[in-house]
Amino acid sequence: MSDAAEEKVEVVVVGAGLAGLSAAYVLAQAGVDTVVVERGDYPGAKNVTGGRIYMHPLRHYLPELWDDAPLERHVTRETLTMLAEGSSTAITLDSDRFREEPYHSYTILRSTFDRWLGDKVAGAGAFILPKCRVDDVLVEDGKVVGIVMAGEDEIRADVVVAADGVLSLIAEKAGLRQAQQAKHYAVSAKEVIELPAKSIEQRFNLGPGEGAAQLYFGALTKGMLGGGFLYTNKESISLGLVVGIESLMEREPKLEVHEILEEFKARPEIRNLIADGETVEYSAHVIPEGGINAMPRLYADGIVVIGEAAGLGLNMLLTVRGMEFAVASGVMAAEAIKTARERGDYSATSLAGYEELLRDSFVVKDLQTFRHVLGTMENPRLFNFYPQAVCDIFSELLWIDEKPKSKISSTVIREGLGKFLNWPTVRDALGMLRI
Amino acid sequence: MNVETKLGLDVFKIDSEPHILINQEICRSCEEKFCLYVCPAKLYSINRETGDMEIECSGCLECGTCRIACIHGALDWNYARGGFGIQYRFG
Numbered sequence: 290m291s292d293a294a295e296e297k298v299e300v301v302v303v304g305a306g307l308a309g310l311s312a313a314y315v316l317a318q319a320g321v322d323t324v325v326v327e328r329g330d331y332p333g334a335k336n337v338t339g340g341r342i343y344m345h346p347l348r349h350y351l352p353e354l355w356d357d358a359p360l361e362r363h364v365t366r367e368t369l370t371m372l373a374e375g376s377s378t379a380i381t382l383d384s385d386r387f388r389e390e391p392y393h394s395y396t397i398l399r400s401t402f403d404r405w406l407g408d409k410v411a412g413a414g415a416f417i418l419p420k421c422r423v424d425d426v427l428v429e430d431g432k433v434v435g436i437v438m439a440g441e442d443e444i445r446a447d448v449v450v451a452a453d454g455v456l457s458l459i460a461e462k463a464g465l466r467q468a469q470q471a472k473h474y475a476v477s478a479k480e481v482i483e484l485p486a487k488s489i490e491q492r493f494n495l496g497p498g499e500g501a502a503q504l505y506f507g508a509l510t511k512g513m514l515g516g517g518f519l520y521t522n523k524e525s526i527s528l529g530l531v532v533g534i535e536s537l538m539e540r541e542p543k544l545e546v547h548e549i550l551e552e553f554k555a556r557p558e559i560r561n562l563i564a565d566g567e568t569v570e571y572s573a574h575v576i577p578e579g580g581i582n583a584m585p586r587l588y589a590d591g592i593v594v595i596g597e598a599a600g601l602g603l604n605m606l607l608t609v610r611g612m613e614f615a616v617a618s619g620v621m622a623a624e625a626i627k628t629a630r631e632r633g634d635y636s637a638t639s640l641a642g643y644e645e646l647l648r649d650s651f652v653v654k655d656l657q658t659f660r661h662v663l664g665t666m667e668n669p670r671l672f673n674f675y676p677q678a679v680c681d682i683f684s685e686l687l688w689i690d691e692k693p694k695s696k697i698s699s700t701v702i703r704e705g706l707g708k709f710l711n712w713p714t715v716r717d718a719l720g721m722l723r724i
Numbered sequence: 725m726n727v728e729t730k731l732g733l734d735v736f737k738i739d740s741e742p743h744i745l746i747n748q749e750i751c752r753s754c755e756e757k758f759c760l761y762v763c764p765a766k767l768y769s770i771n772r773e774t775g776d777m778e779i780e781c782s783g784c785l786e787c788g789t790c791r792i793a794c795i796h797g798a799l800d801w802n803y804a805r806g807g808f809g810i811q812y813r814f815g
Contacts, residue, residue, distance in 0.1 A: 458803075
């Protein structure tokens with residue numbers, strides 16, 4: 290390799306996603322010589338969300354940054370729908386709290402959002418190198434001292450920040466993680482469906498700029514761990530589903546996510562919402578579901594791991610989290626690197642400050658609190674029996690024909706006791722106490 | 725809408741060299757062949773004449789599901805080269 294191809298910077302960040310860009314922003318603002326290497330044509334070219342981002346953690350960690358962010362709609366209505374065969378029951382929360390500024394959460398599209406954040410980071414003084422895939426870490430005397438890009442070009446650095454996403458080949462190459470296990474990951478497939486803003490606001494009963502967030506679970510995934518989601522953007526709908534990879538592997542007969550997505554779109558709960566819409570993009574993404582049990586080592590000599598590369602994603606059953614973990618972990622890694630820089634010591638001992646910050650924050654605390662969610666969701670009854678049982682009871686209560694009706698209380702007691710008073714349900718209920 | 729039509733909506737910068745390589749020897753000994761079902765872009769297929777597993781890398785969404793599901797390690801898996809592959813416009 291030629292000398293011309295060799296560079297030395299203080300920090301090289303692998304991946305221009307929310308984690309990497311947040312870290313780079315904080316570092317660049319502190320005057321740290323930082324390069325972000327991104328394999329896509331621009332930050333966001335390879336990045337996918339469901340999605341919705343919770344703003345309060347972002348405002349806490351990077352207070353000044355978000356005022357002109359390209360956000361879509363602020364979510365004012367949350368719906369959880371249980372899908373049965375041929376029926377569904379939904380619970381909706383519409384709250385004035387969601388209409389108070391600063392808003393609680395926004396729907397977003399990552400290609401626009403990350404590109405905007407990339408510009409902020411470049412403005413702060415970091416250098417963003419697009420169209421470059423990082424293939425390996427440079428290791429000398431057991432310490433990470435830089436990266437190797439395709440074409441054998443190297444960048445030497447005091448610290449490498451692995452922000453290369455859920456598969457994190459960089460963390461793997463640096464010996465910080467084992468191969469991923471299917472039981473700890475889910476695959477998501479999403480369509481972006483364009484509709485005029487007016488249609489979206491009418492169909493979802495939204496004011497201008499207001500948005501809806503909807504989660505679906507039940508018959509959709511045919512007993513497999515997973516569910517559907519719908520988020521309204523300014524002039525499109527993000528519609529998709531998530532299915533556990535191990536569930537997909539084990540299920541007989543086999544089902545494929547793109548087929549389930551089509552079945553989802555055809556359900557009456559969805560088809561009228563997206564009618565006359567035009568699908569403009571199809572995307573897929575792997576989601577970390579293993580929580581605290583599937584995290585890699587977060588640091589070693591000359592390297593830290595952040596965002597989804599660090600397994601920082603969390604299914605909390607009623608909410609799904611990830612992007613705010615990415616931003617928070619990026620900021621905390623940057624703070625730890627700044628401290629290490631003051632010491633002039635980038636050893637593992639010095640970078641351990643990152644993990645300490647993370648452990649004291651909502652990130653690791655939430656992962657810890659919700660560590661049993663995945664185990665609880667591995668129960669097929671959650672997806673086939675319960676949604677059907679709930680829908681059957683409501684259906685019985687609301688159906689009128691020529692026959693005399695029972696009292697509401699008798700119907701509820703008869704149907705409810707019949708369905709729910711048995712050992713498997715009691716056992717499931719006890720299991721739910723863990724989450 | 726079938727998956728081929730959906731992929732037709734995406735922007736791909738197509739590389740002449742595949743970024744995922746399949747070890748046919750390992751693949752042939754695999755009974756489960758999960759890759760055939762887990763790929764959200766349905767890119768894996770068995771060549772009827774040769775019996776080899778094939779992947780159409782040009783439609784790859786670079787999600788990594790196949791890498792996780794290939795429990796026998798038959799894949800030499802990498803992302804598309806810098807500046808190639810899927811370029812999301814919405815994400």
